[in-house]
Amino acid sequence: MVSEPHVESLALREQFNSAEQQKDASSLGMWVFLITEVMFFGGAFAAYTVYRSIYPGVFGAASRTLNTTIGALNTAVLLCSSFTMVLAVRAGQLGRRKQIMAFLVLTLILGMVFLGVKGYEWNEKYVEHHIPGPSFQMEGPGLQDHAQLFFSLYFAMTGLHAMHMLVGAGLLSWLLYQTWRGKFSAAYYTPIDMVGLYWHFVDIIWIFLFPLLYLIDRHGH
């Protein structure tokens, strides 16, 4: 390979041979971080699987109190936000600043819609006394005690997911500011690419939360 004079820029830091190598290193690092997140959420999924296998009837009854229609629509909202996010990354690849801004704003709006709907669902659970604790109420055999397990896991998992969405919204806002300042071009858009990976990862977590929490106990009742 012919080595070009090494002028340091955001797209090519001193320690890398090429811009491509730097980009690959960023992707790899981001994926390693995402794998730690997979293991972090994995523990919660394992806990959910264990308790669901111990109390299948109770988990079914508790799961059926969730609103599937709202859950499905919110899933669609999140998938739309992943679509706009990937278009923002594409606009970054092409160095189209206005398109990057537009798609980032759309992604941010869709993310906020998701969180708003989630807040509405949580409030529904509050009104129905389905929040674990002294005021928890659920009629039925074994429900008063063990349904609290389901809702503890429900709030922990959807809450952690929502926290990740908030972090994502913060990152999107930061990207918007940086794009507005003209930091990104076709030669350097790595932060948009990395935030994209993060955003899609959070989407994937929801792709599993939705069927496991809302769907798998619907039939036959």
Add this chain to the structure above:
Amino acid sequence: MTTETEHVDSVKTYAVVWIALLILTALTTGVAYIDLGPFSVVVALTIAVCKMLLVALFFMHVRHSTKLTKLVVLGGLLWLAILLSLTMADFATRSWIGA
């Protein structure tokens, strides 16, 4: 200098993936109301894995990634599988010894 390995997918590709994701969401929601017995979990998780693959391969560009990145992704999923399968191997077999 632009690198020759830079892949810019078409908007159409992304749109097709997006539509497929929405259809799979509708499908998994609809099928949840059909009584499939123990297979409802299998169907729901199969659809979820398909959606995950679409998002990872296309939106997260894994299909254009380096071999090292692909290996890391697969390795991560392997560890997740170990976490889930060993945990369940424990809980599923506890009753065998009457504990």
